[in-house]
Each structure stands twice: as C-alpha cells, then as structure tokens.
Amino acid sequence: LNSTPSIVDKNGRIHDYLRISLTDRCNHRCFYCMPEEGIELTEKEHGALARAIFIRKLTDSESSPIVFIPHAGDAYRDVDAALWVHLEKTFENSNILVLGNEKRGQYEPQHATDLRTKTSQVEAMDIILQAKEVWTVENGLAHLAHLAGVQTNVFLGGGHYARFIPWPGVPDNLHIIRQADKSCFHCNWDCEFEELGDIPAPCLRAINPELISN
Numbered sequence: 604l605n606s607t608p609s610i611v612d613k614n615g616r617i618h619d620y621l622r623i624s625l626t627d628r629c630n631h632r633c634f635y636c637m638p639e640e641g642i643e644l645t646e647k648e649h650g651a652l653a654r655a656i657f658i659r660k661l662t663d664s665e666s667s668p669i670v671f672i673p674h675a676g677d678a679y680r681d682v683d684a685a686l687w688v689h690l691e692k693t694f695e696n697s698n699i700l701v702l703g704n705e706k707r708g709q710y711e712p713q714h715a716t717d718l719r720t721k722t723s724q725v726e727a728m729d730i731i732l733q734a735k736e737v738w739t740v741e742n743g744l745a746h747l748a749h750l751a752g753v754q755t756n757v758f759l760g761g762g763h764y765a766r767f768i769p770w771p772g773v774p775d776n777l778h779i780i781r782q783a784d785k786s787c788f789h790c791n792w793d794c795e796f797e798e799l800g801d802i803p804a805p806c807l808r809a810i811n812p813e814l815i816s817n
Contacts, residue, residue, distance in 0.1 A: 658726055668698040670731055670748075672739035673710055674719075679792065679799035681740055682758045682807050684710035689812040690738055691715055697735075702727045702744065707801075740807075749777040756780060761806040762792035782809040 610618040673687050687710045691699060699715035706719045722730070727744060728751075731737060736754035739745040741763065749755035756778045764781075785806065787795055796805050 654722070654726060658722070658730060666698060667733055667735035668700045668730065669694045670734040670737045670739075671699060671701045671712075671715065672703055672737065672742060672744050673701065674703045674705055674707060675740045675742045677792075677799075678707060678801045679794075679804045680760060680762065680807065681708060681803050682810055683803060684708055686758070686810065686812065686815065688713070689815065693815075700730060700734075702730065749774065752776060754778070758807065758810055760804050761785060761788035762790055762794075762804065764788040780810060780814055782806055782814070 610621065612618065671687060671690065674681055691712065691714045695714055699712070701712050701715050701717045701719055702722060703719040706717075718727075718730075724744075728747060731744065731748050731753055732751055734748075734753055736756065737745070737748045738756045738758075739748070740758045741760075745755060745757050749757075754776045757780065759779050759781045761781075788806070792799060792804070794804055802808075
C-alpha cells in the first residue's frame with residue numbers, strides 16, 4: 604500500500620510534482636499561469652519581492668543571526684551607543700542584523716547589517732523568529748520576541764520597571780540587564796534627577812559592559 608500523500612485536482616488527476624516560482628522568471632510558460640510575454644509587476648510588488656529575497660539571503664547563513672534592536676519609542680529609553688559597539692565586538696564572528704523603525708543617536712553599525720527603516724514589522728518578526736538571540740531595549744518587538752520563545756536580552760530602565768517586564772515567573776528565555784534596583788524605579792519616566800529628552804535616562808546610562816558580562 605502506497606501511503607505517500609498525493610495531490611488530486613477536481614478532475615481526479617494525481618499530481619506528484621509541484622513547482623513554485625517566487626518571481627516571474629520561471630522558465631515554464633504554462634498557459635494557465637504565465638503567458639509567454641510574462642507579467643508586469645508593480646513598483647510596490649518589485650520592492651516587496653526584492654526585500655523578501657534580501658531578507659532570506661541574510662537569514663540563510665550557516666548560523667542563525669544575532670538581532671540588535673537599539674531604539675525604543677522614546678530616545679530617553681535607549682542605551683548609550685557604546686553598549687552596542689561592545690556587543691558588536693562580542694559577536695564579531697556572528698551574523699548581526701540591526702532592526703528598528705528609525706535611526707537616532709550615535710550608534711553606527713560597523714560589523715553588522717543595518718536594516719533600520721528597511722523592514723516592515725512583519726519582515727522584522729520573520730527575522731526575529733529565525734534569530735539565535737535578540738538584544739534590545741524595551742519596545743514592542745522585545746515583547747513579541749520573548750513571547751515567541753526567542754532568547755531575548757532587554758536593557759531595562761526604571762520608568763516602566765515591572766509594569767511590563769520583569770514580572771513574576773519570568774520565562775527562561777528573557778534576560779533583563781539593568782542597574783541595581785533604586786527607590787526611584789517605577790517613576791513612569793518622571794525622572795527626579797533630570798528632565799528627560801534626547802539622551803538615555805540616568806538609569807539607562809548607568810548600564811555598562813560589565814553589567815552585560817554579568
């Protein structure tokens with residue numbers, strides 16, 4: 604008895620071969636699929652296809668990528684650029700991909716592929732799902748990454764401390780990097796030390812490479 608699954612069409616024909624083309628370059632010109640003269644893709648379709656192929660090439664390396672997400676919704680919830688430079692050196696032999704919706708601050712990737720502003724949220728999650736681990740400040744992708752089961756390392760300040768993360772029963776794949784607890788934590792970013800603006804808050808500036816090592 605042959606237990607191999609088969610594809611049977613509405614006319615009862617059994618198909619044991621399936622060909623899928625991601626581009627209009629397929630060299631078969633089946634009349635029901637691709638006319639002899641080909642098809643005309645829109646500019647948006649060309650762009651989406653090019654990004655998909657580019658992302659697939661980046662994530663198809665022999666080792667899963669290390670993902671950096673250096674920006675939160677507000678600049679004062681970021682960390683110093685020196686931390687990302689330190690991490691680049693730590694993972695210098697890895698495939699590092701940098702994600703985010705914007706570019707700001709002093710961090711300019713030297714040994715990583717900078718995909719900031721170049722991916723949609725869906726494309727970013729596709730990359731994260733294939734990542735070995737994620738290094739990030741607290742943002743939406745950080746939450747999605749650890750909920751998806753990816754090893755997620757989060758630089759956390761005191762403003763939202765314990766409102767989102769960490770919480771009781773933190774999963775093993777979530778690692779929090781922060782300075783020691785202070786009485787000012789849970790401030791909701793109403794900092795008692797300085798008016799917050801375009802640089803990381805004091806509790807995030809206090810995070811240094813030694814804390815990462817620990």
